[in-house]
Amino acid sequence: MTHTDSPVSPESETMSGTTSESPLSPFVLVPPMIAGVPLVVASPHSGHAYPQDFLTLARLDRTLLRHSEDFRVDALLAGAPGVGAHMIHATFPRIYCDVNRDSDELDPTMFTEPMPPERTTITPRVRAGLGVIPRISAAGAPIYRTRLPLREATDRIARFWAPYHAALSALIAAQVAAHGACVLVDCHSMPSTGLRAYDMPDFVLGDAWGSSCAAALTEAAETCLRSCGFRTNRNAPYAGGYVTRHYGRPATGCHALQVEIRRGLYMDENSLTPNTGFGDIRAVMTALLRTLAGVATDLPHPSGIRTG
Structure with a gap:
């Protein structure tokens, strides 16, 4: 495994601080065991290393904060390198900084200083309290005791959001350069209950309503999961977040x-x-990734893309 800085123990839940000297690395990279597969697998929301200064700012205890994690999704993806995928997973929690949001999805009501209009995009997710620096937990509880200085947000974005996306972008660009195409599988977990109007399926496949990937990928994933006896939906209630729409x-x-x-x-x-x-x-996810790896190697190359 390759870390961006000092390694973070998988068991670690609290870090001593978030200064530039902090040992907290933004992500972990795991290289493939098989070469030649244009597949990148990501787990952006399974991180659980909580900076101590964040815990001090929060009105919720660590147990309540952890209910916003995609618990151990990174471990469910342990088979990714064996099918030829590059794997990346964030080490920091999404409730601290959410990389599945754009960096300007900031809520002005959270901060002590006024925000420049060009620094803020008020999306429905921001209004709901779920921007790049979330205001509420997954359960809807306010996270912070008081409003934050704006530098708290800009520091987190610079030190966690930006490095994660730089690494993810580099992985994708390398695969496109080498193979003419790349498939990114962005993996999350969802609550079993609690979303009105939905009888929650076992898996939801989000391709931004058909715009973020070739139909063959969604169809292959759906066939694989249904052949294992699981119920699947496409795009409802999750069609894909910032990562899917930005990179797809x-x-x-x-x-x-x-x-x-x-x-x-x-x-x-x-x-x-x-x-x-x-x-x-975990075995099902390995089978799913193996299926997608097979499709990825057969994708047509867009005209104008030269491979190395």
Whole structure:
């Protein structure tokens, strides 16, 4: 595994600080064990290294904060290198800085200073309190005791958001340069209940309503999961976040597919512990990634893209 700085223990949940000397690395890269597969697998929301100064600012305790994680999704993807995928996962929690948001999705009501209008894009996610620096937890509880200095947001974006996206962009660009195409599989987990109007399926495949990847990828993923006996939806209730929509541009050679896994399949959602299905879902994810790796190697190259 390759780290951007000092390694973060997988068991670590609290870091001593968030200064430039902090040992917290923004992400972990795991190289493929098989060469020649244009596949990148990402887990942006499974990080659980909580900076101590963040815990001091928060009105919620660490256990409540952790319910916003995509618990151990990175571990469910352990088979990715074996099918030839490059893997990246964030080490910091999404409730601290959410890389599945644009860097200007900032909520002006959170900060003590006024924000320049050009620095802010008020999207529905920002209005809901779920911008790049979230205002509320996944359960809807306010995170912070008081408003934050604006530098808290700009520092987190510079030190966590930007390095993660720089690394992800570099992985994708390298695959496109080498193979003419790249498939990004952005992996998340979703609550088993709680979304009105949806009988939650086991998996949701998000391709931004058909715009972020070739139809063959979504179809292959759906066929693989359904053949294993799982219920799947396309794009509802999750069509793909910032990562899927930003990187998923098939005309440039990059295809992006978001995969949401129902948490009850592999974990106890109250105690935040793996359940007896964890190993089975890990095996299913390996099978899914193997299927997508096969499709990725056969994708047509957009005209004008030269391979190395």
